[in-house]
Amino acid sequence: MNIITVSRLVGSYGDDIASKVAEKMGLEFVGRTGLHELAMSCDLEYREACTLYETEHGPGFFERLFFDRPSHKSLFEALTYEQAGRGNVVMVGRGAQIVLHDLPGVFCVGVIASRVNRVQRIMQKLGIPLEEAEYYVDKYDAERITLIKTVFDKDPTDLMLYNLLINTDHYTAENAADVIVHAIGKMDKRPDGDQLVETLKNMALAKRIEALVRRKLTSAVAGNVEISAEPGGVIRISGRIREKADRARVEKIAAEYSGVTQVVNELKVTDLTFRV
Structure with missing residues (x-):
């Protein structure tokens, strides 16, 4: 390929x-x-x-x-x-x-x-x-x-x-x-075609979900959210977000996306709310 x-x-x-x-x-x-x-x-x-x-x-x-x-x-x-x-x-x-x-x-x-x-x-x-x-x-x-x-x-x-x-x-x-x-x-080290297709499929799925998250939550909220996909429809969410409620919203958006079987939510909440 x-x-x-x-x-x-x-x-x-x-x-x-x-x-x-x-x-x-x-x-x-x-x-x-x-x-x-x-x-x-x-x-x-x-x-x-x-x-x-x-x-x-x-x-x-x-x-x-x-x-x-x-x-x-x-x-x-x-x-x-x-x-x-x-x-x-x-x-x-x-x-x-x-x-x-x-x-x-x-x-x-x-x-x-x-x-x-x-x-x-x-x-x-x-x-x-x-x-x-x-x-x-x-x-x-x-x-x-x-x-x-x-x-x-x-x-x-x-x-x-x-x-x-x-x-x-x-x-x-x-x-x-x-x-x-x-x-x-003359290229050497050609990859396995099926494996490369699977990798690209996972990367595309991750980026589509990332686009949806950034659109629904806005980039100001979700700009530091990163999505990756693993074989079998497993989605991993990492990065930082300010509010616990938004963390849950990101997970819900990912979980409801077609083809997703599992969501691993590793988002860290930075909650910078100042109280006086």
Whole structure:
């Protein structure tokens, strides 16, 4: 089973390369619309907000919508795990290389190119003058770094996030895809596919419950609540919360979620109420 993430700089041919890798390996390509459509189909609140954002601002505001609230971030992580759990996928952008980084067998690719070449490519692709292309590239670079740092507290330029970093200054998209396919074929220590699917399924369940808890109790109340899932539908709740009543509410939300068979509540109550 292959799970590949592709992170790219604008103008680096990253999307084309990811598509070609999927085609060459017979994998499903999951780009902007794939995750977007899945999110729209599974969460009513998100769907309504997403429709409003698209109507007023256009699809480019997709990321802002997801990360305006921690509950949306948890939902995004759940969707990423679910997409990956289907197996044999190439996932592009959206911080998937960070969400899936620590999982064995996930191959994370970073696609880069020099600013000069990226500006030239954007000029040709969009038919815009040099100054506009430079602004376009610099704006996207800055927004990408800010988004990843804000949401995941990670630096997307950290080389340790990637199994392979490829510079397309001297590669066509086709040749770069060939290099990636070859590198994936040389991977060792491939995990058991069934075990990886089960792990991803548990992680997705945990993040869906975490998203629901943060939405119902608000992030101010449940921002330090962490949910993990174990085989057989066992949910473990850890972290801190201020009120005993909220501790019980978190447990109730988790216990009522479909597929949950047992809840282990290890939440610590910090009760900082001051009495005079």
